[in-house]
Amino acid sequence: MRNSLIFKLIGAFILIIAVGAVVNSWLTSRAMDNAFSLYSTRNSQAWAEQLAPTLADYYSKNLSWQGIETILQSGLSSPDSTGMGTGQGRGFGQGRQGSAWMANQRVILADENGIVINDSSNELLGHELSAAELSNGAPVLVDGTLVGTVLVTPNNIAGANTPAGQYLASVNQSIIISAIIAGIISLVLGAALFFYVTAPLRQLNKAAGAISRGDLSQRVDIRSKDELGELSQTFNQMAENLDRAEIQRKRLIADVAHELRTPIAVMQANLEAMLDGVLPLDEEQVAALLNETLSLKRLVGDLRLLSLVESGELKLEKQLIEVDALIRELVDRINVQVHENGVLLELDMADNLPAVMVDPGRITQVLNNLLGNALRYAAQGGKIMVSAQKSPESPGFIKVSVTDTGSGIDPADLPHIFDRFYRADQSRAHASGGSGLGLAIVKQLVEAHGGKVSVSSPIFSKGDQPGYGTRFTFTLPIMST
Numbered sequence: 001m002r003n004s005l006i007f008k009l010i011g012a013f014i015l016i017i018a019v020g021a022v023v024n025s026w027l028t029s030r031a032m033d034n035a036f037s038l039y040s041t042r043n044s045q046a047w048a049e050q051l052a053p054t055l056a057d058y059y060s061k062n063l064s065w066q067g068i069e070t071i072l073q074s075g076l077s078s079p080d081s082t083g084m085g086t087g088q089g090r091g092f093g094q095g096r097q098g099s100a101w102m103a104n105q106r107v108i109l110a111d112e113n114g115i116v117i118n119d120s121s122n123e124l125l126g127h128e129l130s131a132a133e134l135s136n137g138a139p140v141l142v143d144g145t146l147v148g149t150v151l152v153t154p155n156n157i158a159g160a161n162t163p164a165g166q167y168l169a170s171v172n173q174s175i176i177i178s179a180i181i182a183g184i185i186s187l188v189l190g191a192a193l194f195f196y197v198t199a200p201l202r203q204l205n206k207a208a209g210a211i212s213r214g215d216l217s218q219r220v221d222i223r224s225k226d227e228l229g230e231l232s233q234t235f236n237q238m239a240e241n242l243d244r245a246e247i248q249r250k251r252l253i254a255d256v257a258h259e260l261r262t263p264i265a266v267m268q269a270n271l272e273a274m275l276d277g278v279l280p281l282d283e284e285q286v287a288a289l290l291n292e293t294l295s296l297k298r299l300v301g302d303l304r305l306l307s308l309v310e311s312g313e314l315k316l317e318k319q320l321i322e323v324d325a326l327i328r329e330l331v332d333r334i335n336v337q338v339h340e341n342g343v344l345l346e347l348d349m350a351d352n353l354p355a356v357m358v359d360p361g362r363i364t365q366v367l368n369n370l371l372g373n374a375l376r377y378a379a380q381g382g383k384i385m386v387s388a389q390k391s392p393e394s395p396g397f398i399k400v401s402v403t404d405t406g407s408g409i410d411p412a413d414l415p416h417i418f419d420r421f422y423r424a425d426q427s428r429a430h431a432s433g434g435s436g437l438g439l440a441i442v443k444q445l446v447e448a449h450g451g452k453v454s455v456s457s458p459i460f461s462k463g464d465q466p467g468y469g470t471r472f473t474f475t476l477p478i479m480s481t
Helices: 004-062 068-077 095-102 163-212 227-275 283-310 323-340 360-377 438-448
Strands: 105-111 116-119 138-142 145-154 319-321 344-349 356-358 383-390 397-404 453-456 470-477
Touching: 004 068, 004 105, 004 138, 004 145, 004 163, 068 105, 068 116, 163 227, 227 283, 283 438, 319 323, 323 344, 323 360, 323 383, 323 397, 356 360, 356 470, 360 383, 360 397, 360 438, 360 470, 438 453, 438 470
Parallel strands: 344 383
Antiparallel strands: 105 116, 105 145, 138 145, 319 356, 383 397, 397 470, 453 470
16 A cells, blocks of 8 residues: 555556557558658659650550550550550550559559540449549640540558568557567656655655654655655644644643642642641631632633634624723823832833724733733832834834833743743742743734734843843734724
8 A cells, every 4th residue: 555656656657658659659650651652642643644655655656545455454564565565655664663563553544535444453444533533643645635644543552562561560560669668668767766756755654654653753854845845844844843732732731730739739738727727717818718719710711811812712802992091091000019019110102103903901911911020020129111102113013012121031031931831930939920821821812913022131132231121012903903
């Protein structure tokens, strides 16, 4: 089964070779037959033109065609005939070769009215020839008067026992033999070519089988830049994505287990302590358990939200809103927390910003996550700036940035900052890093609106300090529907 494609290609190649050989042989044979027919016709016309003066001489001496059939038959059958009876006229047979050739010809003689008076095949005697048929012959003229027409046509030039027939048979045999040899050589070369061409497919099949058994490390060699090369490249990219997805799946399971284990362990320990009488069953302890329950609820809610966005099932309730108004309203709500942290919050809004068609609740969630992240890492006395303007890089978009003067993000962490459960703080402490889903939700919600999100943190670069630690930027399409 693995080599069935090769067998199909070879079978198709054999069919093409066979059809080509048959067509080529048939066309060549017809061309040869037509060439010999044309040669014979022209030769016959030449012989008719040579016979016409001799027949005219016979008619002028005998004043009729009486007895011409005997003279013609003896002239055609005798290689040594040199005259037209009684010694009159010019030679008829013109030697052995000419008479041998004439023996294979059909000679028809018609009188001045087109009535056949002699036919070497005895088929048309007494038959009246048409003007078109007479035009193929040579007129017999006596003193400028038409006394008859002579026609010479091939009798059986390509017969099996004739030189022409033997030559044609030899040519046809050579064509068949050459077609067979060419077919065998083409088949051998074609088989080698097919084996080479299908080698990448066999490698792909082997690698796909290994991947289906769970080995996601399989890759194939890219040997060309044609369609098979593109297929190999696409396969490698697919395998790479599957491998990455499998790593993310395992990491997600581990992260979810870790995030669930901590609050569940706290709740279990507190409940066991209450049952053992170590902790009192009072309002404070119940409130602590409620907080852990709310943490679990938020985590499950964030996971569900990510799942809906990634699967394209999240329904956005879009409205036409002013982005600057949405930002100012949100800032007013978190001003108390900002002052408690000892952080300065500034706004930089461009004038006359166009409205955008977005889900205000989801964009508020995006801004909440970014501002919460900035507050978490901005040190006391630091500054957070929120800006909004038309994007100079992407016309038709509004660009919103949240910048803080915090400690920044290491360049090694930047490519993964929007991954689920990823934290630059590897200690995974909730106080410093949250659940690790906030930035992943930001990315998915912004992209669901048709925008893009990015992050920059040049604080680790050499030279002059850039004046900020981290800047998150996202874009929203103007009047997007």
